[in-house]
Amino acid sequence: MRSTSPTRTCSTPRRVTRSVKAAALAAIAALGGTAAALGSSGEAGPPSGAALAALAKPPIYSSLAAQRIYFVMTDRYANGDPSNDTGGLTGARGTTGYDPTSTAYYHGGDFKGLTGDCTDTKHGLARIKDLGFTALWVTPPFGQQTVQGDSAAYHGYWIKDFLNIDPHLGTNQDFADFVACAHSLGLKVYLDVVVNHTADVVQLQGNAGFLDPSQAPYRDCRGKVFVPARYVRAKTFPCLSVANMPYRPFFAVSSDAKAKNPAWLNDPTKYHDRGDIDFSSGNQASYEQGDFFGLDDLFTEQPAVLNGLAQIYASWVTKYHVDGFRVDTARHVNAAFFGLWVPKILAAARSVGIHDFPIFGEVPLTDDIELSTFVRDRGLPSVLDFPFQDAATGFAAGTTGAKALASRFADDDYFRGPSGTAPTPPTFLGNHDMGRAALQILQHGAPSDSKLLARVELGYDLLYLLRGAPVVYYGDEVGMIGRGGDQAARQDMFPTQVSEWKTQERVGSPPIGNGSSFDVTNPIETELRSLAELRDSHPALASGSTIPRLASKNLFVVSRVDRAARREYVVALNSGTAAGNVTVTTATPSATWSVLRGAGAPPKSATNGRLAFTVPPLSAVVLRADGDLPKRAAPKPALRFGADPLSGTMKVASATVATADPVSVTFAARRGSGGWRRLASDDSPPYRAFVEPGRYRKGERIGLVAIATATDGSVAVSPVLRVTPRR
Numbered sequence: 001m002r003s004t005s006p007t008r009t010c011s012t013p014r015r016v017t018r019s020v021k022a023a024a025l026a027a028i029a030a031l032g033g034t035a036a037a038l039g040s041s042g043e044a045g046p047p048s049g050a051a052l053a054a055l056a057k058p059p060i061y062s063s064l065a066a067q068r069i070y071f072v073m074t075d076r077y078a079n080g081d082p083s084n085d086t087g088g089l090t091g092a093r094g095t096t097g098y099d100p101t102s103t104a105y106y107h108g109g110d111f112k113g114l115t116g117d118c119t120d121t122k123h124g125l126a127r128i129k130d131l132g133f134t135a136l137w138v139t140p141p142f143g144q145q146t147v148q149g150d151s152a153a154y155h156g157y158w159i160k161d162f163l164n165i166d167p168h169l170g171t172n173q174d175f176a177d178f179v180a181c182a183h184s185l186g187l188k189v190y191l192d193v194v195v196n197h198t199a200d201v202v203q204l205q206g207n208a209g210f211l212d213p214s215q216a217p218y219r220d221c222r223g224k225v226f227v228p229a230r231y232v233r234a235k236t237f238p239c240l241s242v243a244n245m246p247y248r249p250f251f252a253v254s255s256d257a258k259a260k261n262p263a264w265l266n267d268p269t270k271y272h273d274r275g276d277i278d279f280s281s282g283n284q285a286s287y288e289q290g291d292f293f294g295l296d297d298l299f300t301e302q303p304a305v306l307n308g309l310a311q312i313y314a315s316w317v318t319k320y321h322v323d324g325f326r327v328d329t330a331r332h333v334n335a336a337f338f339g340l341w342v343p344k345i346l347a348a349a350r351s352v353g354i355h356d357f358p359i360f361g362e363v364p365l366t367d368d369i370e371l372s373t374f375v376r377d378r379g380l381p382s383v384l385d386f387p388f389q390d391a392a393t394g395f396a397a398g399t400t401g402a403k404a405l406a407s408r409f410a411d412d413d414y415f416r417g418p419s420g421t422a423p424t425p426p427t428f429l430g431n432h433d434m435g436r437a438a439l440q441i442l443q444h445g446a447p448s449d450s451k452l453l454a455r456v457e458l459g460y461d462l463l464y465l466l467r468g469a470p471v472v473y474y475g476d477e478v479g480m481i482g483r484g485g486d487q488a489a490r491q492d493m494f495p496t497q498v499s500e501w502k503t504q505e506r507v508g509s510p511p512i513g514n515g516s517s518f519d520v521t522n523p524i525e526t527e528l529r530s531l532a533e534l535r536d537s538h539p540a541l542a543s544g545s546t547i548p549r550l551a552s553k554n555l556f557v558v559s560r561v562d563r564a565a566r567r568e569y570v571v572a573l574n575s576g577t578a579a580g581n582v583t584v585t586t587a588t589p590s591a592t593w594s595v596l597r598g599a600g601a602p603p604k605s606a607t608n609g610r611l612a613f614t615v616p617p618l619s620a621v622v623l624r625a626d627g628d629l630p631k632r633a634a635p636k637p638a639l640r641f642g643a644d645p646l647s648g649t650m651k652v653a654s655a656t657v658a659t660a661d662p663v664s665v666t667f668a669a670r671r672g673s674g675g676w677r678r679l680a681s682d683d684s685p686p687y688r689a690f691v692e693p694g695r696y697r698k699g700e701r702i703g704l705v706a707i708a709t710a711t712d713g714s715v716a717v718s719p720v721l722r723v724t725p726r727r
Contacts, residue, residue, distance in 0.1 A: 069470065078494050212285060665706050696726050
């Protein structure tokens with residue numbers, strides 16, 4: 001989303017030191033005082049038979065885990081049809097929105113340019129495919145409020161017409177041709193969508209900043225006070241009138257009253273009408289009901305608004321068969337929205353034969369626990385991994401230790417839930433708001449010297465070799481750095497007319513001058529192709545289990561495990577400027593390990609699985625065991641339960657399993673005489689499931705079990721614990 005303020009969040013993210021997190025994990029292992037074993041009292045035992053078989057399964061990896069996503073701003077990629085540069089409008093840039101010499105206006109890129117001829121690997125979609133990407137995420141293509149203030153809507157986030165392509169980007173047929181070309185090349189299309197707001201058309205009489213509900217509660221058309229959150233699942237919503245909104249809405253220009261499409265968006269009572277968000281207040285109501293920098297904030301608590309947004313975006317799925325959504329400003333809608341909206345979108349996708357439709361939201365928080373609530377509680381299937389971005393760019397810069405990465409992956413457990421789906425969020429180093437990958441690494445303290453290219457390439461090693469779906473922002477592959485976020489990070493790929501962009505330094509290649517980035521040969525492109533080929537050849541690097549082996553200073557080492565093939569990989573990353581000597585314990589003893597990335601002779605693991613090798617400076621090593629994992633029967637897990645010392649609100653079930661085998665552990669709960677239900681499945685130690693006490697009655701006792709499944713298929717179940725989640 002385009003922002004005009006460096007502050008994107010309302011509350012200060014919870015920053016927990018890595019040493020505190022390590023101590024907390026150790027404390028979890030010692031828990032157990034609140035649980036009592038079952039079995040001798042005659043109460044129900046652990047699951048067995050078909051119930052056990054249904055639960056004893058490793059986590060599921062969604063199709064998103066295997067994707068490599070190219071994030072592109074259509075207006076800045078390629079100009080395939082100069083006749084649409086002004087969007088069919090005439091006049092100065094304040095009317096047409098077109099000024100290719102300014103960073104704030106349209107530059108002429110469009111879907112014809114992005115598509116290309118579908119065969120030329122130097123341009124268009126064929127080029128993106130040749131770089132090793134499997135999917136595209138495109139900025140919102142919908143019809144825009146062309147100009148607001150001193151900027152145009154080239155970025156796509158000021159939508160007036162939700163049903164058609166913005167004329168600056170082409171026609172609906174151009175978009176259909178773009179999707180068809182992408183699909184013919186095996187590329188998925190993820191559409192950037194906005195459900196929080198529309199263009200700034202509705203004005204507010206006497207607007208003096210956000211009006212809190214405590215000062216001005218909502219009143220229906222008869223003047224009766226009501227709380228909108230109580231009606232999100234109701235069949236009817238209180239009647240509303242313009243006169244009773246917090247601020248009285250109006251249209252400054254009479255034509256604005258019918259400016260939006262579909263027509264229901266022109267009703268000013270379909271918006272919160274409370275004034276702009278106060279980002280410094282930490283007020284959740286402000287965050288969810290305030291206008292995002294003046295943009296008209298949709299009253300998403302209204303079922304009519306929710307259903308209208310579902311119909312709008314379902315139509316893009318059913319008409320064009322796009323493959324997934326990225327949801328802008330996902331933090332700003334009401335808490336119940338996604339739990340109701342997402343199922344409608346997934347149903348629309350299924351109706352046209354799309355049975356795996358990823359939806360990931362933008363929630364710019366670097367605190368794992370707070371971020372996880374949008375998946376656990378709010379119904380978002382996935383979120384962009386801002387905490388990983390922070391840790392990864394710091395590690396690549398050499399200023400953040402490996403323990404930050406280890407901590408981030410341990411915190412994946414907060415995102416696990418009853419679906420059994422493994423957390424594999426989109427990961428990234430930079431974006432269109434915060435700035436590009438190289439700039440982020442520089443801002444984390446990396447020196448601007450000859451080693452910057454190696455550090456940027458190390459950043460991409462992190463993206464491609466660790467869990468998650470790598471997202472690469474267009475232009476980063478040709479070494480663009482930029483000098484800031486927002487407009488300063490949205491350079492042209494085609495020959496630019498912005499004078500400052502012509503002379504800006506790049507990593508791996510010289511300033512572009514009057515040239516085209518499509519004519520540039522940059523080592524980052526070679527790096528991305530190589531990493532893509534490696535992931536394609538070894539799917540465990542995309543969807544394998546992650547087992548931490550070493551996190552010490554500049555060295556981070558994990559095993560990635562292909563459970564189906566029963567094969568182990570070791571990924572080692574070194575952000576130091578000196579070679580790192582590594583010795584780790586693996587699950588594969590007495591094996592020779594092929595070197596898939598890096599140099600040197602293939603190392604051999606000892607009879608106890610110990611493996612020693614060297615990681616060159618500022619680089620990654622990937623090893624693959626030449627032999628299968630030994631067959632080891634799953635032992636019974638030791639299950640414990642207690643308070644979670646990090647969140648302060650949740651309880652945690654943790655399990656230890658006395659085996660070197662990369663097991664998965666499913667945690668299940670039983671209430672009363674009901675059936676066993678999955679809490680979470682975890683294939684990466686520490687094995688944990690989090691329990692929210694608020695979901696249970698005060699004093700209610702439930703049964704808990706942990707089910708370990710080994711790579712040979714054997715299963716072992718812990719004794720049942722009786723616990724009281726809420727006291």
